[in-house]
Amino acid sequence: MGSILRFRKLCFLEPVKFTSNDEKRKAEEEKQLSPSPKVDQKTSQPAAATTTALLKDKTKKKPLKEWRCIDSCCWTIGYLCTTWWLLLFVYHCLPANLAGLKAPEPPGSRLRRDGLTALHPVVLVPGIVTGGLELWEGRPCSEGLFRRRLWGGGSFTEIFKRPMCWLEHLSLDNETGLDPPGIRVRAVPGLVAADYFAPGYFVWAILIENLARIGYEGKNMYMAAYDWRLSFQNTETRDQSLSRLKSKIELMYITNGYKKVVVVPHSMGVIYFLHFMKWVETPPPMGGGGGSNWCSKHIKAIMNIGPAFLGVPKAVGNMLSAESKDVAFIRAMAPGLLDSEILGLQTLEHVMRVSRTWDSTISLLPKGGETIWGNLDWSPEEDHVCESAKKFDAKGNNTDGRRDFQVLESTNYGRIISFGKKSSELLSSELPTLGSQEQASLQNGNSQVSNVSCGKVWTEYDEVSRECIERIAENKVYTVKTLLDLFRSIAPKTMKRAEAHFSHGIAGNLDDPKYNHYKYWSNPLETKLPDAPEMEIYCLYGVGIPTERSYVYKVSPSSRCRSIPIQIDSSADGSQNGCLKGGVYFVDGDESVPVLSAGFMCAKGWRGKNRFNPSGIATYVREYKHKAPANFLEGRGLESGGHVDIMGNVALIEDVLRVAAGGSGVELGGDRIYSDIMKMSEKIKLRL
Secondary structure (H helix, E strand, O other): OHHHHHHHHHHOOOOOOOOOHHHHHHHHHHHHHOOOOOEEOOOOEEHHHHHHHHHHHHHOOOOOOOOOHHHHHHHHHHHHHHHHHHHHHHHHHOOOOHHHOOOOOOHHHHHHHOOOOOOOOEEEEOOOOOOOEEEEEOOHHHOOOOOOEEEOOOOOHHHHHOHHHHHHHHOOOOOOOOOOOOOEEEEOOOHHHOOEEEOOEEOOHHHHHHHHHOOOOOOOEEEOOOOOOOOHHHHHHHHOHHHHHHHHHHHHHHHOOOOOEEEEEEOHHHHHHHHHHHHHHOOOOOOOOOOOOHHHHHEEEEEEEOOOOOOOOHHHHHHHHOOOHHHHHHHHHOOOOOOHHHHOOOHHHHHHHHHOOOHHHHHHOOOOHHHHHOOOOOOOOOOOOEOOOOEEOOOOOEEOHHHHOOEOOOOOOOOOEEEOHHHHHOOHHHOOOOOHHHHHHHHHOOOOOOOOOOOOOOOOHHHOOHHHHHHHHHOOEEOHHHHHHHHHHHOHHHHHHHOOOOOOOOOOOOOOHHHHOHHHOOOOOOOOOOOOOOOEEEEEEEEOEEEEEEEEEEEOOOOOOOOOOEEEOOOOOOOOOOOEEOOEEEEEEEOOOEHHHHHHHHHHHOOOOEOOEOOOOEEEEEEEEOOOOOOHHHOOOOOOOOOOHHHHOHHHHHHHHHHHOOOOHHHHOOOEOOOOHHHHHHHOOOOO
């Protein structure tokens, strides 16, 4: 404090002003001959000493700011983002023919030269997460964000500026599944809604560009954007999205010479449009009143890209612990990064808090029960062989792993959740089982948590006792059937709200009046296809990428004050070439959707006339074998089978363009299959 006061006094000292060097020398000589230094009467200290001390105080270095873990985290994120944008900049700025590489001709240009032109109007239906959301009304913390994107289109800077405000506005009401009071977030309209997810990261942009090359534009191409957070029926209740889609298809049909529409949904958009087809036939007020022949009159073909017809196991991991293989890997490599005790960020808790308000996530839970996904001892993929991606010979050349080296392991994929690696491998007769009272306690309620001083984030785990978590783990394994009971015990509010809009079973009698309710319309195993015998349905998806199928979990240490008490056991691994890696069992797929979910309905469920497809709509399976990009200049690859990257696959784009220009499945060559989907389908004993 004394140093500060002395410094302030120094600031008010009037400096001595010298006009020449002679005068300076004279003043210094007089100062040296002076018998005693001049004393500052106020401080009783020599003036020269005071000045020297002040100069030392002035030049004294400030103590270094204490470096915290959160600083390291922020710097790491900053470096990663900077590197990402730099790589994108270099990729887009470098000439395509650098180092002798020649950019391939876009499929749209090649097909246009061969005589293909726009014929049928095209409707694009985005899936979950990829569509943009913008703010129309918000809380005071959102000042300045009116009609700004809160999601998609490179708007993620708001995450860092005001993260809690951003999360609050992306959440829906826990009770209604609609807007919270005082908040209105809506889907971005038009083709820009989902062309790019972030600058340089395309979703629909490449397909849109190639459609434009053969003559498509705004009058004959439409993006059916909707709020992907809502249940499908609530998109109509709140935004009239289904009514607007019906009107747009009717308008495009008329204004384009009464040409039927080609619909191209992606991912969750596939089951959203399945819901729409049943809605449009149903009389008001529940449906659109189009009548039983509406689809036959207006739709030529539905080209489903990366379809999640029967759900995705990834949704299970998201519901249980807000994890996937990538999050589990980060936790294994940097154990403290996501732990609330160390950084105080509660990252996964906040992700779970928000995502559990999105009813659409429940639509992606696996459908069809044990009949489709298997039981404790059986699954359609039981013969699946996992191997290393690459094997090198003595000369360093790649060899075929399937031909040269493979390890066949017995994998119980039907156990979609196992607590402990051992539980995933034991015979069913050796597994422990809970008594009837314990099962009832697990399914019907939980005692309140006694420790409420942890500053937890609401995830519904806050209302689950430690004893209940222990009972869940003691049950050891869960199939798709028993998994729903597990979710009802740990997330009763979420499941009660969402199960009013979605169902995950198999219909016994599709003529039962109960299946006229909208909760069944997005499940292909609980609804009929429309009466449209001339319509075609395609399942277009990638294969050859390890895809999450089932999980090994563990209970978090009881000493931790956490809102998520269980997590993927990333230490659980199988053999070197086994299917278990980091607590996750893998099968063939497109990295997000297993082949079983993407291909079964076209391969068997709807093949020919049956109770799910009474008019015999033709179905085609078109698989695209994944091939990673050969170099950086290929971007995300021209032959990628990835769930989103496939939208840039030249073979898929060509298939879509040919059908839009009037082609049929027969003209495309019918089925094109690389996976074991037909073999899997034969093993599934589904009454058709």
